[in-house]
Amino acid sequence: MALNLDRRLFLSLAAAGAGTAALTACDGPATGGTSGTPEAAALDFSGIKPAASIDFWSNHPGKSQEVEKATIAKFEAKYPDIKVNLVTAGANYEEIAQKFQTAQAAKSGLPALVVLSDVWWFRYYLNESIIPLDSLVKQLDIKLDDFRTSLVEDYQYDGKQWALPYGRSTPLFYYNKDHFAAAGLPDRAPATWQEFAEWAPKLKAASGAQFAFMHPALAGYAGWTLQNNLWGEGGSWSKDWDITCDSDASVAALQAAQDSVYKDAWAGVSSKESADDFAAGLASATLSSTGSLIGILKAATFNVGVGFLPGGTKETTGVCPTGGAGLGIPSGVSPEEQLAAAMFLQFVTEPENTAAFSAATGYMPTRVSADMTSVLAKTPQIKIAMDQLEVTRVQDNARAFLPGADQEMAKAAAKILTQEADVKATMTELKATLEGIYAKDVKPKLKA
Known part of the structure; x- marks a missing residue:
């Protein structure tokens, strides 16, 4: 059957x-x-x-x-x-x-x-x-x-x-309310990453923080949180079992993430735990799990704000994964x-x-x-996480069901965000790796 x-x-x-x-x-x-x-x-x-x-x-x-x-x-x-x-x-x-x-x-x-x-x-x-x-x-x-x-x-x-x-959990957008106020920004999470990119220079100028935003540690769950960036631009790691990480939309989303670190220079990449970096005041905002909420509130010496994850140019809702x-x-x-x-x-x-x-x-x-x-x-703040649960989206098969795929996604993200590797070439290489995992470890177990 x-x-x-x-x-x-x-x-x-x-x-x-x-x-x-x-x-x-x-x-x-x-x-x-x-x-x-x-x-x-x-x-x-x-x-x-x-x-x-x-x-x-x-x-x-x-x-x-x-x-x-x-x-x-x-x-x-x-x-x-x-x-x-x-x-x-x-x-x-x-x-x-x-x-x-x-x-x-x-x-x-x-x-x-x-x-x-x-x-x-x-x-x-x-x-x-x-x-x-x-x-x-x-x-x-x-x-x-x-x-x-x-x-x-x-x-x-x-x-x-x-x-x-x-x-x-879901990821949450955490932000430093004091920094946002000093920069004259609204007391809320940005509606889109494009809106945050407009805010970032003001945050850096007014806050004194090293970064406006801290990308989550890539050795952790890059494949999880980057789905937010991908979905907002109409991209994905996969569509069902079709690997789509090298699509134009996916590449555009990851190119924007790379630009935030290198070209526009308003974002950093956490080496261990972005929640800790944020709580220490190194960045004005980050993404982290709801499971980090209590720890951040206890550690931070500033007013912490939380909000839904930002959308992109293609999608502004249904861009949050659960985990x-x-x-x-x-x-x-x-x-x-x-x-x-x-x-x-x-x-x-x-x-x-x-x-x-x-x-x-x-x-x-x-x-x-x-x-x-x-x-x-x-x-x-926990209510924000509970409310966001209503607008989450089932994660891509490639991350959820391909054994070891999350680690491969993290390696690719590290190349893009810490080595400034070519995004298209890196995603093409990742696609071949993920298709290999599917062919070897998953497809033989699937019925026609």
Whole structure:
């Protein structure tokens, strides 16, 4: 039976989407092979006793270690027979993914619950490394209909639920309100990048900052945030499985980004974390995850403004990707561990706990019924992120589903933004690389 792929589900892989919260489902490619473990349809946890101890692997997205510890303490108070060991399995999504892959290869040392980033969970599905959650959802009566629709559907494939949303985010436009006021600019994010390019010289002259704008670190998630630039100019990394990073529109968008650094000289490129550079006052504005919000507000000594991502000459809405991570349960651990992990997963994603996680980090509350009143009273900027969720767009297949593509995009972006490489030639080379990944690692798994 052909497996229709809802592209919304790929949003979790993802960054961008056509109205995430109001997204309509559309059919995508069908994949062959098994659905998770060969016995996926037969998973049955009736009569299983939850394990007494489980490991939870996290990279603590949004500097969430303390709120994770607090949630675990609450869980253990409610379920004293289950101990949850919080393991720092990496400093970022890539490190935790590499550690997880190593444990899978060794067939030992696997966690019972693991953070899965937007560009990693689908390959775990293909590799049969995670289990479908459906029988656990039913047995534990997890209220899927109370999750934000687009976020929970991001992890649905072949009619099954493969993870649940955890630290979900969009990029935000962060700006220094004091700098904007000194430059005589409106107290808002620019409507387009072209408008910001007009503002940039005023910002540099009035603020004393080194840069008007700081591009996010390329070693991080350049392929994620650059989708905003591409979409605004009518470009993309891909259209379905057609690689389009070398199209005229895509090249024009990336040429504008390069010009901001070299020709017009109002932008810099962060070497590590643009949120930290912005909070330190090195730049008047940047793009960073909603998961950076609380950290920026705590670190900055100036008034911080946030807004929707700017559009371009072709598109001014639907130019924001979503991203972040979910939580999944490995197939290589015992049913007892899987059940205990599902109980903790249910607890973590309950409305009260997702509101607390949002308050501590700035990530999206994943449950509709989460009471955000006190959170928004303290941190009203989170409402901007929640509102922007309504105008996001499903990210391009090339970033979400091609294994290793995000790293290749980052390498190409580094050439363009830090080495002033020819944009067209770099994108032509990237296209060949991405098409090679598709032909080798994805196409053989797709049904006609």
